[in-house]
Amino acid sequence: MHYKVILRILGLLLMIFSITMLPPLAISYGYHDGTHMAFISGFTITLLTGFIIWSPVYRVREDLRTRDGFLITVLFWVVLGLFGAIPFMLSKDPGLSFVDAVFESLSGLTTTGATVMTGIDVLPESILFYRQQLQWLGGMGIIVLAVAILPMLGIGGMQLYRAETPGPVKDSKLTPRITETAKALWYIYLSLTIACALGYWIAGMTPFDAIGHSFSTVAIGGFSTHDASIGYFDSPLIEGVCTFFMVISAINFGLHFFAWRQRTFSHYFQDPEFKFYLIILFSIISLSAVVLTLTETYAPVESIRKAIFEVVSIATTTGFATADFAQWPVMLPFLLFVAAFAGGCAGSTGGGMKVIRVLLILKQGHREIKRLIHPNAVIPVKLGREPISDRILEAVWGFFSVYLIVFILMLIILLGTGLDQVTAWSAVGATLNNLGPGLGEVETHYGDLNSTAKWVLTFAMLLGRLEVFTLLVLFTPSFWKR
Amino acid sequence: MHYKVILRILGLLLMIFSITMLPPLAISYGYHDGTHMAFISGFTITLLTGFIIWSPVYRVREDLRTRDGFLITVLFWVVLGLFGAIPFMLSKDPGLSFVDAVFESLSGLTTTGATVMTGIDVLPESILFYRQQLQWLGGMGIIVLAVAILPMLGIGGMQLYRAETPGPVKDSKLTPRITETAKALWYIYLSLTIACALGYWIAGMTPFDAIGHSFSTVAIGGFSTHDASIGYFDSPLIEGVCTFFMVISAINFGLHFFAWRQRTFSHYFQDPEFKFYLIILFSIISLSAVVLTLTETYAPVESIRKAIFEVVSIATTTGFATADFAQWPVMLPFLLFVAAFAGGCAGSTGGGMKVIRVLLILKQGHREIKRLIHPNAVIPVKLGREPISDRILEAVWGFFSVYLIVFILMLIILLGTGLDQVTAWSAVGATLNNLGPGLGEVETHYGDLNSTAKWVLTFAMLLGRLEVFTLLVLFTPSFWKR
Ligand SMILES: [K+]
Ligand SMILES: [K+]
Numbered sequence: 001m002h003y004k005v006i007l008r009i010l011g012l013l014l015m016i017f018s019i020t021m022l023p024p025l026a027i028s029y030g031y032h033d034g035t036h037m038a039f040i041s042g043f044t045i046t047l048l049t050g051f052i053i054w055s056p057v058y059r060v061r062e063d064l065r066t067r068d069g070f071l072i073t074v075l076f077w078v079v080l081g082l083f084g085a086i087p088f089m090l091s092k093d094p095g096l097s098f099v100d101a102v103f104e105s106l107s108g109l110t111t112t113g114a115t116v117m118t119g120i121d122v123l124p125e126s127i128l129f130y131r132q133q134l135q136w137l138g139g140m141g142i143i144v145l146a147v148a149i150l151p152m153l154g155i156g157g158m159q160l161y162r163a164e165t166p167g168p169v170k171d172s173k174l175t176p177r178i179t180e181t182a183k184a185l186w187y188i189y190l191s192l193t194i195a196c197a198l199g200y201w202i203a204g205m206t207p208f209d210a211i212g213h214s215f216s217t218v219a220i221g222g223f224s225t226h227d228a229s230i231g232y233f234d235s236p237l238i239e240g241v242c243t244f245f246m247v248i249s250a251i252n253f254g255l256h257f258f259a260w261r262q263r264t265f266s267h268y269f270q271d272p273e274f275k276f277y278l279i280i281l282f283s284i285i286s287l288s289a290v291v292l293t294l295t296e297t298y299a300p301v302e303s304i305r306k307a308i309f310e311v312v313s314i315a316t317t318t319g320f321a322t323a324d325f326a327q328w329p330v331m332l333p334f335l336l337f338v339a340a341f342a343g344g345c346a347g348s349t350g351g352g353m354k355v356i357r358v359l360l361i362l363k364q365g366h367r368e369i370k371r372l373i374h375p376n377a378v379i380p381v382k383l384g385r386e387p388i389s390d391r392i393l394e395a396v397w398g399f400f401s402v403y404l405i406v407f408i409l410m411l412i413i414l415l416g417t418g419l420d421q422v423t424a425w426s427a428v429g430a431t432l433n434n435l436g437p438g439l440g441e442v443e444t445h446y447g448d449l450n451s452t453a454k455w456v457l458t459f460a461m462l463l464g465r466l467e468v469f470t471l472l473v474l475f476t477p478s479f480w481k482r
Numbered sequence: 483m484h485y486k487v488i489l490r491i492l493g494l495l496l497m498i499f500s501i502t503m504l505p506p507l508a509i510s511y512g513y514h515d516g517t518h519m520a521f522i523s524g525f526t527i528t529l530l531t532g533f534i535i536w537s538p539v540y541r542v543r544e545d546l547r548t549r550d551g552f553l554i555t556v557l558f559w560v561v562l563g564l565f566g567a568i569p570f571m572l573s574k575d576p577g578l579s580f581v582d583a584v585f586e587s588l589s590g591l592t593t594t595g596a597t598v599m600t601g602i603d604v605l606p607e608s609i610l611f612y613r614q615q616l617q618w619l620g621g622m623g624i625i626v627l628a629v630a631i632l633p634m635l636g637i638g639g640m641q642l643y644r645a646e647t648p649g650p651v652k653d654s655k656l657t658p659r660i661t662e663t664a665k666a667l668w669y670i671y672l673s674l675t676i677a678c679a680l681g682y683w684i685a686g687m688t689p690f691d692a693i694g695h696s697f698s699t700v701a702i703g704g705f706s707t708h709d710a711s712i713g714y715f716d717s718p719l720i721e722g723v724c725t726f727f728m729v730i731s732a733i734n735f736g737l738h739f740f741a742w743r744q745r746t747f748s749h750y751f752q753d754p755e756f757k758f759y760l761i762i763l764f765s766i767i768s769l770s771a772v773v774l775t776l777t778e779t780y781a782p783v784e785s786i787r788k789a790i791f792e793v794v795s796i797a798t799t800t801g802f803a804t805a806d807f808a809q810w811p812v813m814l815p816f817l818l819f820v821a822a823f824a825g826g827c828a829g830s831t832g833g834g835m836k837v838i839r840v841l842l843i844l845k846q847g848h849r850e851i852k853r854l855i856h857p858n859a860v861i862p863v864k865l866g867r868e869p870i871s872d873r874i875l876e877a878v879w880g881f882f883s884v885y886l887i888v889f890i891l892m893l894i895i896l897l898g899t900g901l902d903q904v905t906a907w908s909a910v911g912a913t914l915n916n917l918g919p920g921l922g923e924v925e926t927h928y929g930d931l932n933s934t935a936k937w938v939l940t941f942a943m944l945l946g947r948l949e950v951f952t953l954l955v956l957f958t959p960s961f962w963k964r
């Protein structure tokens with residue numbers, strides 16, 4: 001391990017992160033919300049710590065290897081999660097405990113959007129802005145993680161998206177070097193954010209709300225400046241803008257990158273993952289709208305409106321709400337929750353197992369049935385016209401099983417702390433899939449859970465965001481061997 | 483498809499099955515329980531139908547192919563399930579409706595042990611005996627299915643156990659022809675049943691109860707002649723006998739076959755699946771005993787006694803009860819239920835996904851983590867010293883995913899019929915895993931569910947018992963193409 005270089009990067013990261021405490025500080029002064037000391041302290045502590053870590057090793061230059069990549073990726077989220085918690089603890093309002101502050105901070109950075117707080121509407125403006133900004137920054141990190149780092153590390157079959165590997169997006173040949181790729185992706189991310197903020201503003205939000213919600217929309221985050229979430233505005237126009245940008249942000253950014261460079265849109269419909277993603281959304285929206293109408297939960301038009309928004313919000317793992325879907329009739333809460341396990345597309349800010357993996361799993365399940373009838377036939381699993389290598393399929397399976405095992409283990413621990421079954425399974429699902437809201441006691445917020453449960457769920461958010469393996473690999477002895 | 487031969491086999495099967503109505507008939511006369519007409523009718527209808535199917539084609543001799551094997555296997559359970567339901571419908575007590583009778587009959591034959599009835603203790607003796615006997619006959623069918631047919635059809639990686647394939651039990655070289663293998667296996671099955679019945683009798687059961695419970699013990703069935711199940715006897719000795727035979731019956735019968743022919747026991751401990759099976763049982767028993775003691779649910783000794791019995795009963799998917807484990811504290815009900823998803827060993831009468839598949843899945847999950855650290859290393863998945871082929875691993879994965887997908891789909895349908903989440907998921911789990919008792923509203927019986935739910939769960943029992951694929955393959959168009 002190249003610890004010195006890792007420390008240098010980490011120190012640099014902290015110093016950069018400290019700068020992100022300044023916009024909320026400015027807002028605190030602007031709104032006179034009395035929270036400026038929390039951000040001044042946060043800025044100072046983070047900057048100094050970063051400098052102390054960085055300065056002894058700032059001259060070290062060594063080539064990093066894959067193993068260092070895992071450690072840096074994990075430390076990135078853990079360290080920012082911890083330092084990001086400072087303003088939540090030091091501010092008078094909300095003045096969170098350590099566990100709550102870390103939960104809230106990591107929930108922001110991992111774009112999970114689960115909150116321990118109530119009375120969001122009356123929080124200081126600077127804290128509100130800071131929460132939204134955490135999601136936006138997290139989303140930035142995720143885009144680079146998902147498009148550039150995970151394929152390189154080969155996590156859960158994501159080598160599928162390596163620029164040099166044949167695959168659905170091979171034609172897009174992402175700019176080879178990570179820094180350049182990152183720059184291009186951030187440009188797209190920023191453009192989407194600006195477009196989204198303008199959309200919200202034109203649709204009737206205040207500039208403050210428009211910017212705040214654009215942050216958490218493109219990040220598939222789900223934090224809001226209101227307890228009632230998007231439902232607060234009760235505006236079909238705002239819901240339309242929100243739905244549009246949730247759908248866009250949960251698409252592989254590699255596709256957006258290609259669209260931006262080649263000025264074309266036709267490639268979206270050649271991408272098997274994108275097509276399957278639309279099929280999932282469309283079928284669940286239709287079913288939900290029918291069930292909501294038949295059970296007379298809402299009038300027909302209202303059923304369609306609520307179904308579109310809630311299904312897109314939950315299936316993309318955003319977690320905004322215009323309705324209390326957990327109270328919807330019969331199978332709908334469960335169905336929407338299961339959709340969140342599929343989640344967004346690979347290479348997006350969405351959570352869950354990713355649509356591409358679910359598609360590959362279904363395709364292989366289908367292959368096994370065909371093989372029973374034709375035991376000696378060679379039947380490749382294909383994406384579009386490309387056959388998928390066994391190595392990638394195995395990695396997808398490995399991901400699927402480890403995801404499920406982690407889910408069950410954490411569920412058992414949560415049940416052990418005394419939660420009921422529906423609360424426990426939906427809390428683990430909502431955090432592991434980086435979705436946010438759960439069912440049962442965690443329908444609106446996580447504040448009433450015990451500390452053990454909160455720590456487990458914080459770990460779940462991290463596991464989900466790091467696609468499980470990036471974090472689990474650190475717990476194997478062979479990772480630490482020379 | 484060789485329909486004529488299939489009809490000949492089916493007719494023959496029905497005629498043989500009709501004979502199994504005679505022992506309960508004799509019991510009905512012996513106990514004067516007034517149910518003899520139900521069995522006389524059942525016997526006559528089944529025999530005649532069998533004869534009518536068999537007689538036009540009884541001379542046809544054609545070689546069967548794999549495809550015919552699927553159809554015969556499915557028809558075996560479906561047809562016996564339907565005709566086995568006759569006595570439940572025609573008897574005055576219980577006089578079940580069509581859906582209830584088929585549910586009860588298939589629950590017996592698939593050795594699920596879920597019941598729609600209450601007041602078991604006061605049912606006519608002949609009906610009680612008939613239920614127990616259904617499980618025993620089902621268990622017989624399962625042993626042949628699991629040891630001889632599934633490996634031949636190559637279901638979900640079970641080609642691992644083909645006599646000609648290298649694998650953990652290759653040394654045992656099961657007698658090649660199915661009929662001879664079947665004979666040997668049934669001999670073992672019968673010996674175990676006799677030993678178990680004697681054990682129960684010596685431990686204090688009446689001969690009627692001893693024989694009845696021996697039937698449902700070796701079949702991993704779980705039907706009892708008492709509402710309170712094994713708890714009725716409140717005898718540590720009877721629980722000991724029961725636990726011993728549950729553990730034995732959930733072991734691969736291929737191992738028993740080898741033990742019987744070679745007069746050796748050492749090979750058990752060379753079998754990786756057997757070792758993992760003991761590890762699962764031992765760890766869950768220990769954890770349960772500790773939790774039960776710490777939560778003061780029972781006194782320490784009582785905690786150990788209840789933990790041993792309930793964990794073995796649920797994890798092997800038998801479903802006997804001496805305690806109301808669904809009311810146990812915190813995570814125990816869920817934990818035991820999850821153990822039932824692993825279930826018994828391959829080639830046993832146990833249900834669930836089978837221990838060997840769970841072991842292979844864990845091993846491949848572990849391999850994926852190792853591969854992240856050593857991306858270019860060739861890391862085989864091994865059982866004992868034998869590397870497992872990719873083809874088998876893929877089949878196991880396919881099985882795992884299809885099992886999960888089927889589970890979720892049926893869960894959504896059940897929720898759609900209005901069940902609550904805990905009832906719905908445990909009902910699907912308890913039937914798909916051929917376990918029997920569930921949680922929530924199906925803790926003791928399934929009688930209060932709506933008809934749609936009952937049909938879905940009947941289908942689940944069949945799916946589980948036929949290892950999903952055997953049944954699903956019939957729903958693919960290509961199966962029916964010439
Ligand atoms: K989210
Ligand atoms: K059972």
